Amino acid sequence: MSRRLVVIGGDAAGGSAASQARKRSPDLDVVVFERGRATSYSACGIPYWISGAVESEADLIARTPEQHRAMGIDVRIRTEVVGIDLDRRVVHWRDLAEGGSGVEPFDDLVYATGSVPMRPPVPGIDATGVHGVQTLDDGAALRAALDGDVSRVVVVGGGYIGLEIAEACRIRGLDVTVVDMSATPVGTFDPDVGEFIADAVRKEGIDLVLSDAVAAIETDAAGRVRAVVTASGRELHADLVVLGLGVRPAVRLAEEAGIPLGTSGGVAVDARMRTQAEGVWAAGDCVESVHRLSGQRMVVALGTHANKQGRVAGINIGGGYATFPGVIGTAITRMCDLEAARTGLSTAEAEAAGYEFVTAVVDSTTKAGYFPGAQPIRLKMIAERRSGRLLGAQVVGREAAAKRVDALAICIWNEMGVDEILSLDLSYAPPFAPVWDPVLIAARKAFEAVEADVRLL
Amino acid sequence: MSRRLVVIGGDAAGGSAASQARKRSPDLDVVVFERGRATSYSACGIPYWISGAVESEADLIARTPEQHRAMGIDVRIRTEVVGIDLDRRVVHWRDLAEGGSGVEPFDDLVYATGSVPMRPPVPGIDATGVHGVQTLDDGAALRAALDGDVSRVVVVGGGYIGLEIAEACRIRGLDVTVVDMSATPVGTFDPDVGEFIADAVRKEGIDLVLSDAVAAIETDAAGRVRAVVTASGRELHADLVVLGLGVRPAVRLAEEAGIPLGTSGGVAVDARMRTQAEGVWAAGDCVESVHRLSGQRMVVALGTHANKQGRVAGINIGGGYATFPGVIGTAITRMCDLEAARTGLSTAEAEAAGYEFVTAVVDSTTKAGYFPGAQPIRLKMIAERRSGRLLGAQVVGREAAAKRVDALAICIWNEMGVDEILSLDLSYAPPFAPVWDPVLIAARKAFEAVEADVRLL
Numbered sequence A, B: 001m002s003r004r005l006v007v008i009g010g011d012a013a014g015g016s017a018a019s020q021a022r023k024r025s026p027d028l029d030v031v032v033f034e035r036g037r038a039t040s041y042s043a044c045g046i047p048y049w050i051s052g053a054v055e056s057e058a059d060l061i062a063r064t065p066e067q068h069r070a071m072g073i074d075v076r077i078r079t080e081v082v083g084i085d086l087d088r089r090v091v092h093w094r095d096l097a098e099g100g101s102g103v104e105p106f107d108d109l110v111y112a113t114g115s116v117p118m119r120p121p122v123p124g125i126d127a128t129g130v131h132g133v134q135t136l137d138d139g140a141a142l143r144a145a146l147d148g149d150v151s152r153v154v155v156v157g158g159g160y161i162g163l164e165i166a167e168a169c170r171i172r173g174l175d176v177t178v179v180d181m182s183a184t185p186v187g188t189f190d191p192d193v194g195e196f197i198a199d200a201v202r203k204e205g206i207d208l209v210l211s212d213a214v215a216a217i218e219t220d221a222a223g224r225v226r227a228v229v230t231a232s233g234r235e236l237h238a239d240l241v242v243l244g245l246g247v248r249p250a251v252r253l254a255e256e257a258g259i260p261l262g263t264s265g266g267v268a269v270d271a272r273m274r275t276q277a278e279g280v281w282a283a284g285d286c287v288e289s290v291h292r293l294s295g296q297r298m299v300v301a302l303g304t305h306a307n308k309q310g311r312v313a314g315i316n317i318g319g320g321y322a323t324f325p326g327v328i329g330t331a332i333t334r335m336c337d338l339e340a341a342r343t344g345l346s347t348a349e350a351e352a353a354g355y356e357f358v359t360a361v362v363d364s365t366t367k368a369g370y371f372p373g374a375q376p377i378r379l380k381m382i383a384e385r386r387s388g389r390l391l392g393a394q395v396v397g398r399e400a401a402a403k404r405v406d407a408l409a410i411c412i413w414n415e416m417g418v419d420e421i422l423s424l425d426l427s428y429a430p431p432f433a434p435v436w437d438p439v440l441i442a443a444r445k446a447f448e449a450v451e452a453d454v455r456l457l
Helices: A012-024 A043-051 A065-070 A136-146 A160-171 A191-203 A252-257 A303-317 A347-352 A402-413 A438-454 B012-024 B043-051 B065-070 B136-146 B160-171 B191-203 B252-257 B303-317 B347-352 B402-413 B438-454
Strands: A004-008 A029-034 A074-077 A079-085 A090-095 A101-105 A108-111 A115-117 A152-156 A175-179 A207-209 A214-219 A225-230 A235-237 A240-243 A247-249 A280-282 A331-335 A338-344 A357-365 A376-384 A390-397 B004-008 B029-033 B073-076 B079-085 B090-095 B101-105 B108-111 B115-117 B152-156 B175-179 B207-209 B214-219 B225-230 B235-237 B240-243 B247-249 B280-282 B331-335 B338-344 B357-365 B376-384 B390-397
Touching (some): A004 A012, A004 A101, A012 A029, A029 A079, A043 A136, A043 A160, A079 A252, A108 A303, A136 A240, A152 A160, A160 A175, A160 A191, A191 A207, A191 A331, A191 A338, A191 A376, A191 A390, A225 A240, A347 A390, A357 A438, A376 A402, A376 A438, A390 A402, A390 A438, A402 A438, B004 B012, B004 B101, B012 B065, B012 B073, B012 B108, B012 B303, B043 B136, B043 B160, B065 B073, B079 B252, B136 B240, B160 B175, B160 B240, B191 B207, B191 B331, B191 B338, B191 B376, B191 B390, B225 B240, B280 B303, B331 B402, B338 B402, B347 B357, B347 B390, B357 B438, B376 B402, B376 B438, B390 B402, B390 B438
Parallel strands (some): A004 A029, A004 A108, A108 A280, A152 A175, A152 A240, A175 A207, B004 B029, B004 B108, B029 B073, B108 B280, B152 B175, B152 B240
Antiparallel strands (some): A115 A247, A214 A225, A225 A235, A331 A338, A338 A390, A357 A376, A376 A390, B079 B090, B115 B247, B214 B225, B225 B235, B331 B338, B338 B390, B376 B390
């Protein structure tokens, strides 16, 4: 009998693992259990489907169950794995559509359950009109609700997903308020960069309620959302509430089965995406990754990591060799006309990791200043004192600003110092950059700060 | 008596050297001789001034003579240095405006003479109606000529500057033909990328005459340009000819003075921008740089290098310490709606440098494929066989495509292998990239090519 791989979860990580393993090892039986009705879809695209920028659900799906099946992968949608028995080497499943259940044996297992959205434990959280935005089903439900009689939306959480959903609702012509506990939106940015974002969001007509939290959701007699009440006592009228608080790893099944978690709460994996249970692999939003700068283990829910980790697991299962080398916290978003991106450590993260550092902030333009269409860009660098090593960078600006973060991410990845960064041979022509690219200007300024600081040591 | 620095050339390199030296060493007397009437201007911006995208000459000037003077720098415009006497430590100058001449002593000298445009040695090259585009004066003359009775323009040279000028003329509504000796335009790109560029240029209605050279420029009875005749016998009617063949380093003065040149024909400098003559520094288009990958010395005329090299020379002259670490051949351009960029070695350059390599070409999109405004992007990687080290990369595409070259340049700078590149934590969100950024897809494909090749070794 041939070897059997069972994959729990058919989205980015599970789908990649299944297809890589199958590709490398054509004799392998591959069974994928997916609780939802779709596989391999772009959850990150849901806000744009809500806004109407992306027209159809089908656009978000990279690979359908049928496409997986055509590659010889046995995909079972609407089927939930409800238990893992590591001793007997089987998973227990339940058919959510038809109601049946069963047992599937495995030799190798990929745990790719993804994440579950955070729900504040407040009164009214389960009221009609409170929506999540994590799955395609969530997206479809929210779209349908927004097509109804809705005029006021409160978004809980002002991170990436919260602001993207807020913008989508604004594009649909609704009144939108975002509530967030941080003093500036997207708390993973430093406050001086967050201010830039807050201004842009407010200019779009989105209300921001900051340094405040949701205390309760009030409902009408029919159990429908009526208002959101905050910790500070504000009452925000709402026909609809969207939860955009981020996610936590879906680890319940792993815990129950005895697959060890790491200190961060995600499933612990090694560089090859092996868990500490024999023959069990894990990938995607449910695992913890190593931050290459701080050395800390953390859970980063992001489709690009999920794809890479799934690929690594699949190659290894298929008999190859691949490793996932960790993350450095790169993220990017577009809010209204503003682009924002970060990589490495923020000042708060650098402090928490024990670093001392200097910072530099520059305001420049995306193209030569005199060139038509040149847009403002603000770039912040965080450099370790004495060594000058780049620890983190943040970019905000208009069109063509934020993708510069990739250059900065690669500098951090390679542990470059700001003195070397300012000498880099980056591309220059007036339609693309000033003669000193903003990246180089920021490195110059950060280097001057490092030098000034060294004199004090 | 205080120390005196004389700078020959007041553009990017000379201006930067003068201001850095002065800033670090306020007692230094700084005299800058500039043959033209402007200092510190963006020669790269001239095509956009020709096209009308940039409105006025003043927009191109980063720092005027008056601004330099306000910093205590004695700028003498329209004054040409005609000789350097290293024994007597003086330069001989001539006032081009008033006709006088004189001698200026120096302790340190910065040689920043820039470059001279290449002129094919063909009959008629000095005819009325043949224009260069190197200096502001060239730009002003060309603008004035194009405002006259001109309908057909031939651009000699299909490199960056040639195509930029061709586009500028096309925007002005003229018939434009570009003649170039290469089989595809911008010969520093590989042919498969150059084809992409050729298509875009032709779609703009610009005629390309490739694999051909200018043999003669025919004139009418009044000595005005009438046609360009090519080596293959084509006769291209022209009211105006623009020479966009690139430049060579302006080293005549240095040669006459006994300042040694390098093998590439540029002034030889060390990492601190010192020439081999005591107390003489050089920077900008006239010097040779080290290519960090091939180890070869080469002249690269580019404003961003000139600025950096001038800064390095100025810091060192001012008593500080700075080095210029070399170049890796990064370049970018926009032609019509197409963006194109390269870094590292092309296949031809890699061969010439003795490398064996594999290549990978991918066609992807600038944003998630389903996202509105996603544009095609083609990315080519050249990776060393066995090691997988990235040797070169080329990018072409529409809006937001080409600046990705910076990420690739930093990979090359750090001698990264394609296997590590495919794991990089690059930014992802649907408005900015597919979940596998084109850079990562290309690295994956290049890595597969490296692996397949290793099996043959």
